[in-house]
Amino acid sequence: MTLLGEFAKLFAVFLAIFSFSFQGASCQLVVTPADPSLVNALAGSNVTLAVSFSGADDPTVTWLMGDLPVVTWIIATGLPPDIPENRRKVLNIEKNGSLTFVNVTLEYTSNYTIELTKSGLGKSRTTFTLEVFERIQNVILSAQPDVAIEGAERFTLQYSMLQGVVQQQMWFFNDIEIKSNSRYTVEERSLVILGPNRLDSGSYTVLLTNPFSSVTTRINVTVLYGPEKPVLEALPAQPFYLSGDTLNVSCRAEGVPLPTAKWLFGTQIPDQFKGVLNLTNVQSNQAGNYTCTLVNEQTKEELQRSIILKVYERPSGIPMCSVQAVNNVSLQYSCMWSGGTPKAVLSFPTLSDTSSRVENFSLIFNASDNLNGKNVACMADHPVEQNQCSITANNPMMFRPTVRTKVSSDGKIVVTIECVSKASPEAVVSWSQGNETSPAGTTYQISINATQLQIRDYNVSNFIFQNYTCTCSNPLGSQRRAVQLQGPSISDFSLFRNHNGTIITLTWEVPPTSVVTGFDIQLKGPDLPDKHRNSTQNRGSANTFHTIHQEPGSIRSVDFFLDPSLTYRFRVIPKALMTEGEPSEVQRTGPGEGLSGPAIAGIAAGIPCSLLFLVLLGCAIYFCFYWKKNKRRQTRYPVSRAVEKAITTHKEVTPHNLLTGGLKSPPDYNKLNLNPSERSMALPTFVPPAPVRVATTV
Incomplete structure (x- = not known):
């Protein structure tokens, strides 16, 4: 028995004693529950509705099941209790009036009331509630209808079980308890979803409980919907495509189950992979309207949407x-x-x-x-x-006519005057000679585009100093330039040496309107070395210029090898066939001039003498220095030990062979360490003079 039951019994005894203490004097009949008035019992078990009474020893006890009497008995008599035949196996009355149920079944769930009566003492009663339960087993959840579709009126989940008595049911959606509201209704043995939508997809749980068991059962619900509004997308995403491009067009929409797609372009396009239309090397004839149909295979709902593909071809080149x-x-x-x-x-x-x-x-x-x-x-x-x-658009710009000269195959001088002015539209060129509007005769030829005037003649004097005028014009204006040809001439002449003076470069220029067909390079001085610079043929000085090289009229520079120790003079003679122009200025290279032959010979002879004098002076200085150095040295002679001890400041010096004339130095008797008797002669008794150094000049 539980702690709560023990407390209830003690409380009932306390009430009985309290009632007897205060009411015993009036002998009032009192009955009270010895256990809680609400009793839960498991089917097949024994349970007692316990009571206690006071105020009489043998009252009459009557138990009512609801309003129906099921047991009647007078306490403390030998008479058996009055129990209906069909309830005698279950109902028993105890000596104190308590009612016991043996192997109680579900049908005995009811309210029970005990009444005690005694003649002269009145009536006392109390009520119990008995609930009989079975253990809950084999609970199954099912749906009605079988498939939940978004937008339907209702969708119901209900449970069934093999056995059991449910005292309480609780419903959960994704582990969150569901209460009855505008979207959910909790009914007996079921949960109703009103107007289901896709958000109602998830896990639903029912929890069934009674005092003796608890069972949880789950079911997963998927609310079908779609297809939603189709989404058509071309990748790569572009407003248009070029011929030859490759693209994919996809068609998709949300839905459960996932909708399937079908493509139409005039006629149905078969075998598309999951709604993706692959277009490779697309051409302009594939541009147009593509329609996608999306179908939900379970709900049979379908939607259509179209996309327009633009296929363009770029114009060729650039504007x-x-x-x-x-x-x-x-x-x-x-x-x-x-x-x-x-x-x-x-x-x-x-x-x-x-x-x-x-x-x-x-x-x-x-x-x-x-x-x-x-x-x-x-x-x-x-x-x-x-x-x-x-x-x-521009009017003709200022321009400078160009003059070019060459020699034709028939030996004529050909002078071309070209006038080109930058203009837009292109300028039209016209020519005039002096007062004539156009040069006449076979001597003059004008090019097809009129930009060149060609003059052909054997003699340059026939057309030099003539005025030729070219005019360039377009609708926005014109420019006019006059050209006066001049004979062969040189405007600039320069000479450049390399770093060691063995190669020179001659450069020259001619006036822009000068008629030149060639150049004579002239030299004054010794002959130039050959190309291998081996030698010169003549080291004498030539007093006149002579031509050593010729260049055509298009050349403006030439290189020569020369002896840097000699003096050369160069000049250039411009020519127009046989007509020579004025020579250029003279360019000189080599040593300077101004000394006579004997002066040059004296200088040449003085250089070796000066060198010899410097050598002799150096030798004299050297020998003087060497003599002073040897003078400090002294020759060492044998001396007595007493003298040797006295002279302690002299340093032993061995004279050089050159200073002794190759002679051997005298023996050092002090180093022999001989006794006086062993010596061949007596030691000197005097101190030798200071040593004299002798130098031999080589």
Whole structure:
């Protein structure tokens, strides 16, 4: 028995004693529960509704099941209790009036009331509630209908079980308890989802409990929906595609189960992989409307959506701008960008903001100063790209005529005068000679584009000092230049040496209008070495210039090998065939001049004498230094031990063989360590003079 039951019994005894203490004097009949009035029992078990009473020894006891009496008995008598036949196996009454249930079954769940009566003492009663339970087993959750579809009116989950009595049921969605509200209704043995949607997909749990068991059962619910609004996407994502591109077009939508896609382009396109349309090397004829149909195979719902693919072809090349002269009065601006799908739209916004045309466009305007030097842009608009080109109309610019000279195969001098002025539109060139509007005769020829005037003659004197005028013009203006040819001449002459003076470079220039067909390079001085620089043939000085080399009229420099110890003089003679021009200035290279022959010979003879004098002076200085050094040395002779001890400051010096004339030094008797009797002669008794150094000059 539980602690709560023990407490209830003690409380009942306390009430009985309390009632007897205060009411015993009046002998009132009292009955109270000895256990809690709510009793839970497991089916098949024994359970007692315990009571205690006071105020009489043998009251009459009556137990009512609801309003129906099931047991009647007078306490403390030998008479058996009055129990219906069909309940005698279950119901027993105890001596104190308590009611016991043996192998209680579910049908005995009810309210029970005990009444005690005694003649003269009145009636006393108390009530019990008995709930009989079975253990809950084999709970199964099911759905009605079998499939939950988004937008349906309701979807119901209900449970069934093999046996058991449910005292309480609790429903959970993804482990969160569900309470009855506008979306959910908890009914007996079921949960109703009102207007299910995709958010209701998840795990549902029911918890069934009674005092003797608890069972949890789960079910997963998937709410079917879709297809949603289809999403069509072309990858790579571009507003249009070029011929030859490769792209994928996908069609997808949310839905459960995942919708399947079918493609239509005129007719159905078979065998597409998961709604992806692969287009390889796409062409312009594949542009158009593609329709995708998405189907939910379970709900049979379907949706359609279309996508438009644009396939363009870029125009070839780049836009080309030009400006042309019309009757040398007007300017025609043109722009062209051909090909492509669609055609490019061309316009000149700076000239007109209203006119445009595809592929090829032109505008004509009268030439005016405001158009001179104005940059005019042509805008080319195409879906593939926006491009542009520009053109600027300019009057002819200032120019310098160029003069070139050569010798023809028939031996004539050919002089070409070219006049080219930068202009847009291209300038028209016209020529005049003196007062004549155009040079006449077979001597003069004008090129096809009129930019060159060619003069052909054997003698240069026939056309030099003549005035030739060229005029360059277009609708925006003109420029005129006069050219006067002159005979062969040199405008500049220079000489450059390399670092050791063995190679020189001669450079020269001629005036721009000079007629020159060749150059004579002349030398004054000794002959030049050959190309291997082995030797010169003549080291004497030539007093006149003579030609050593010739160059054609197109050459402006030449290199020579020379002896850097000799003096050379160079000049250049310009020629027009047999006609020679004035020589250039003279350029000199080599040692300077001004000394006579005997002076040069004296200088040449003085150089070796000076060198010999310097050598002798050096030797004298050396021997003086050497003599002073040897003078400090002294020759060592044998001395007595007493003298040897006295002379302690002299340092032993061995004279050099050169200083002794190759003679051996006298023996050092002090080093022999001999006794006086062993010596061949007596030791000197005097101190020798200081040693004298002898030097031998070699």
